[in-house]
Amino acid sequence: MPEPAHHVDVVIVGAGVAGLSAAHRLTSAGVTTTVLEAAPYVGGRMSTEKVDGFRLDRIGQLLTTSYPELRHTPGLDALVLRPFSPGLLVHSAGRHHRAAEPAGGKGAGGARGALTAARALASAPRVPRPSRGAPGSPPRNPSRTTPRPSRPPSRGAPLGGALDQARLAAALARIAATPVRRLLARPELPAAAGLSARGLPARTIDGFLRPLLSALLCDPDLTTSSRCADLALHAFARGRLCLPEGGADALPELLAAALPPGTVRTGVRVTSVSANRVSTAEHGELSCGGVLLATDAHAAAELLPGLRVPSFHPVTVVHHAVPEPPLAEPALLLDADRRGPVAHTAVVSLVDPTRAPEGRTLVSSTVLGQPPDDLEDTVLAHLAELYGTPTDRWELLGVHHTREAVPAMPPPHDLRRPVRLLAGLYVCGDHRDTSTVQGALHSGRRAAQAALADLGVEPACTEEVLPAAA
Template identity: 40%
Template sequence: MAAERLDAIVVGAGAAGLACAADLVGGGLSVRLVEADGSPGGRMRTDRVSGFTVDRGFQVFNTSYPQVRKRLDLRRLRLRRFSPAVLVATPRGNRRFTDPTRDLRGGRDLLVGRVASPRDLLAVGALSARDMLEPTARLRSRPDTTTHATLRKAGISEDLIETFFRPFLSGVFLEEDLDTSARVFHLVWRTFLRGTQCLPADGIQAVPLQLAAELPPGVLLTRAPVDSLTDGGVRLADGAELDARAVVVAAGPRAAARLLPGLEIPEGRTVTTVYHAAERSPLTEPTLVVDERRRFLNTCVLTEVHPHFARDGRALVSTSVLGELPPARDASLRAALAEVYGTDTDSWETVHRTTVPDALPAMPPHHPLTRTTRLRAGRYACGDHRATGSLQGALASGARAAREVLADLGRGRVRP
């Protein structure tokens, strides 16, 4: 009996692959979504380690992404909120940068000038109002430059950039030079202003698991690593071949480049996250802490976001640093955390650490906010490395791939 010939195969069950597969199925195609791992998720993965719930790298779920609102049932995720503030650790003590539209009392440091001058506050307010209210198409069409240049053009002082924007955005874009595209910055700043920063009660992998649960039975095939693409489809690592009219590679950038020689991929940003368990919470609020001296990207007490991230009653502290973290830096990181939290960290237990290569693509000025997924006849590539480094970028790229496949195969329509 001849093997079934599918309409489309999607390689990789991260956010982009899940969105693509869902829209292809919705367009009436026969689809197989193949995933090398035992479960879907891509970089959005959650581990259970000695009773602790730990994501693979510190991640935050933003409720304002358009693709998120279209595809996910937020109530089912049982979201737990971070506070609408950032604590900035400075040599002069911790300073609180609060969104005053959400927490006026918490904006005391802003109001008395401990964080920013009145001129800076006016400049940040004007920039924020414009980013929040201006149509997205106009934001996308602005002349591009670096994030640092656009902040200075907005009238924000170098002092506030160094105190707040550089340490905060280093954790957002995984680069310390504020060289990320200003267009990307404005779009991301808009989502912070419009959305709420949360974590699902079961960890970040609850997001792709919900997307996968919406697929019809038999579409998702796990533990099926792809060895290579063939003229008529894909060859799996076990030698089995699947045939299809179209193949969409939705894997990470390095895996995609292996399967699609010649594919142009951006430089990747690497991040390491360390999880410590403490007998007592060093900060009794669900607030992100960043460091003016940039000894780390950010830190927070995850059990203040959701107590069940630790099952034994201890506090779970997450701290991320740019790149890899050699063991020789452990002592200096603990010392920095002791200073920032105002507590002894010698007794903290290291329960987990994870390094995520290519956690985000580099997005310098003139980085394309979206691009075609078509490579050649029957071959497509999608993912946040083909759009913007975010969940929104991944989902939107997967949706674009589905639209282009459906258009090329002459079948159906999917949502924009």
């Protein structure tokens, strides 16, 4: 830590992606900046646990190559994005169905592409179960080896018909071609009501859009603002779903490493703030010209009583090491039937081989809402049904439950909540923008621009003006 008498222009409290993004904007403008982080590592909720060579994300938020801030934030030039396969898999009525996927992107490097085509793909047959073990092998748990009974597949299964696929392709093409300003000018409703109001059939909403938005927004009931849901679908339709190579913490670690040496100080707990002073538990006070709070919403409200704290969507991520990949492709598998706790799952080591030791397979699955008491057994039983394969030999590597994982965005939701509280005092984070990595990075940029304006430094770019709510 700097000496207590040392003065810096701006102190940033919190080394998540929002605070690190703001730090890059400030330091690149010549403003002396110190980032204080209470944890022993940077990244906040974007953390990755290392277990026996596996890399296990705490929340596992999905990214998309069309996020503008991934390209515009300084320090992320070396970020490698690993895309999922072009065809999303949806499990419904006991079968896997392929759903339309954006095309025309330039690969995993982050370039966005327009939705040039969304063709109907044939429904994939259910993956057969492997044969039983050799004689004398330990008996398997029936609840994990045999998928639970489900509705028998039908010839007219949801998303299996050409008409359903055509409607879905047309809906994605329309939203991909709609400018963001027009999306934000639409009437604001809960997402479920907004989708129904556009004339989309319930089969398309429940068979694809609900499970997709559940994966993107962590909100299976679609209570999120329809404008935020439109933004999520817009990003999906113009890019590719992907993961950062090496784990979620690769993004904040790249940002921190690209800052001037000594900018980020971990293990420093801030106890109080004002517009020109920060008090810490371990190192006394630090004077400054401004303070930028980049913590989660609860921590920010503890330092500045009166800040609004939103409600949150809880997320639980369950990681398993499995004997062999239950799928042959790096697809994101969505559950449309909602017959178990898992909302979506993937063979993550096929998407990003660096997340598992050579020759090992990692499956990561996301449970939304309050997890069941018998989480391990019910998740394994549900995964046996989703993948169509026994799971009794799957090894549990880790369970990460985050009660306040994703800030809720019910209507009306202000997409650009103020980041400037008064001259010298600013706040940023995904609770000030959209509850995504894109929103966190963007709020950090907005807060840095506000601080630069108060310091009399011309910002490198100006903030866009959004249209008024209709």
